[in-house]
Amino acid sequence: MLLVRDVLDKQMVDRHGNRMNKVDGLVIRWGDGEPPRVVYLEAGALTLARRLGRRLGGWASRLARRWGGEHTESYRIPWNRVRAVSLEVSVDVDAAETRVNVVEDWLRMHVVEHIPGGRK
Amino acid sequence: MKRLVEIALGIVTGIGGFLEAGSLATAAQAGADFRFDLIWALILGAGCLAFLVEMCGRLSAISKHTVPDAIRERFGFRFFMVPLVIMQLVMFLVMATELGGVGIALQLISGVSYRWWCVPVGLLAWALLWKGTFGLVEKGVSVLGLVTLAFVVGAFHLHPPLAGVLHGAVPRLPSHDGAHYWFLAVSILGASISPYLFFFYSAGAVEDRWDVSQLSINRITAGAGMGFGGIVAIGALVLAAVVLHPAGIKVDSFEQLPLLLTSALGHWGFILFVASLAVACFGAAQEIALTSAYLMAQGFGWRWSENLPPSDDARFSLTYTLMTAVACLPALAGVDVLKLTNISMVVSAASLPVVVMPLLVIMNDRRYLRDYCNGWFANGVVGAIVLLAFVLAVVSFPLMIAGGG
Numbered sequence: 001m002l003l004v005r006d007v008l009d010k011q012m013v014d015r016h017g018n019r020m021n022k023v024d025g026l027v028i029r030w031g032d033g034e035p036p037r038v039v040y041l042e043a044g045a046l047t048l049a050r051r052l053g054r055r056l057g058g059w060a061s062r063l064a065r066r067w068g069g070e071h072t073e074s075y076r077i078p079w080n081r082v083r084a085v086s087l088e089v090s091v092d093v094d095a096a097e098t099r100v101n102v103v104e105d106w107l108r109m110h111v112v113e114h115i116p117g118g119r120k
Numbered sequence: 121m122k123r124l125v126e127i128a129l130g131i132v133t134g135i136g137g138f139l140e141a142g143s144l145a146t147a148a149q150a151g152a153d154f155r156f157d158l159i160w161a162l163i164l165g166a167g168c169l170a171f172l173v174e175m176c177g178r179l180s181a182i183s184k185h186t187v188p189d190a191i192r193e194r195f196g197f198r199f200f201m202v203p204l205v206i207m208q209l210v211m212f213l214v215m216a217t218e219l220g221g222v223g224i225a226l227q228l229i230s231g232v233s234y235r236w237w238c239v240p241v242g243l244l245a246w247a248l249l250w251k252g253t254f255g256l257v258e259k260g261v262s263v264l265g266l267v268t269l270a271f272v273v274g275a276f277h278l279h280p281p282l283a284g285v286l287h288g289a290v291p292r293l294p295s296h297d298g299a300h301y302w303f304l305a306v307s308i309l310g311a312s313i314s315p316y317l318f319f320f321y322s323a324g325a326v327e328d329r330w331d332v333s334q335l336s337i338n339r340i341t342a343g344a345g346m347g348f349g350g351i352v353a354i355g356a357l358v359l360a361a362v363v364l365h366p367a368g369i370k371v372d373s374f375e376q377l378p379l380l381l382t383s384a385l386g387h388w389g390f391i392l393f394v395a396s397l398a399v400a401c402f403g404a405a406q407e408i409a410l411t412s413a414y415l416m417a418q419g420f421g422w423r424w425s426e427n428l429p430p431s432d433d434a435r436f437s438l439t440y441t442l443m444t445a446v447a448c449l450p451a452l453a454g455v456d457v458l459k460l461t462n463i464s465m466v467v468s469a470a471s472l473p474v475v476v477m478p479l480l481v482i483m484n485d486r487r488y489l490r491d492y493c494n495g496w497f498a499n500g501v502v503g504a505i506v507l508l509a510f511v512l513a514v515v516s517f518p519l520m521i522a523g524g525g
Binding site for chain 2: 011019103108117119
């Protein structure tokens, strides 16, 4: 398995087969005298902004600290939750119980449900 | 029997979905200015479109992934930003054109300026997406779009010289106004090979849950559907060549275009023209709004489906909502719809390489297509289309300046 070819930017699907973001970033830990290890998958706009450039990344982090409430970093999924890597990356979490969908949920509650026909 | 229905539906989709503001306007301008000489550009455009659409359908049927999915996954996020930004801009321009086109159609029957129609039309298009399903959009567009066959009927009615028509099917150098000729050729190709169609088609294959068993239907839909669709556009070109060219009429606004059908079919021609323009542009506008949302959702990995209620895919639904709202603005501001059409077709042609080139790589990736990768022939064709796309991208803007008027 090659991390960039096979994991980065792939579609993540949760335990129930629901789409939950792409793998926006990987967190790798270098220990003393240990080989580097992937510890987290990252999902979030902040990670994406950092990938586009250092200045944009810095600007996005400041914005997140200012307006993001308690969410000042991208959502992280521990590597040991990864179940399978094929065309998709299956992770053993329930998307509904995580904060990977904070933006989605906020938009549903504050915008979509206020538009006629937007409520189920 | 089910097969036959599916095949028929595929062909209907091709016919009903091919014509829109851009292909109608460019075909009419070509016929008025150069008689049958540019028919080859329509044939070339429909042919390229058929090949590319077949590939997008195959990719989705085999891998269950769409073209934007594959671009992001295969080339990474930084590369994906390029087609994302360019395509959203192109789709904004084309959708503004389509809403303007529906507006013009309503202006022709009501006398009320197109400017006042774009907001109600945009609202209706949006409401149908908000409450409707993918099947409703897909089948509605195709079945109502059959009214555009009026252009083929009209063209036959006027008995165009067959030799001239066939002569035009062979590419040739212009006899006069070289820059304008090539500008129209590029616009026709831009209007036919619309990049948004690939994304729409590949998302549609996932929405309709295609699998390997649909591959033959996919091929027929792409080949016959786009073929028949191209014939509708050729019908419009032939009508313009027979009606407008001898009278020396230059197409400088959409309001002249009912002439195409009134001279062949009288008052019914007028009604059929208005219906064709309204239906074709309305359908295209809906497809573009959806495609804009597909592109975002698939690129970023959001939940998406036109079959889900908006509360289950809020970001997806709000993307097409926003796109529809923004696309109403140019027509509302009174921008000339024909000028907007010509600009968006050229921009559309210029944007082709960023979509077609990745497709060439993806269609040879066995992780996506397993045993159904492109063969040497399909690769040769896409290679040629990539070359054509680069030529179009390079020449489009200079030609717009030199030959746009």
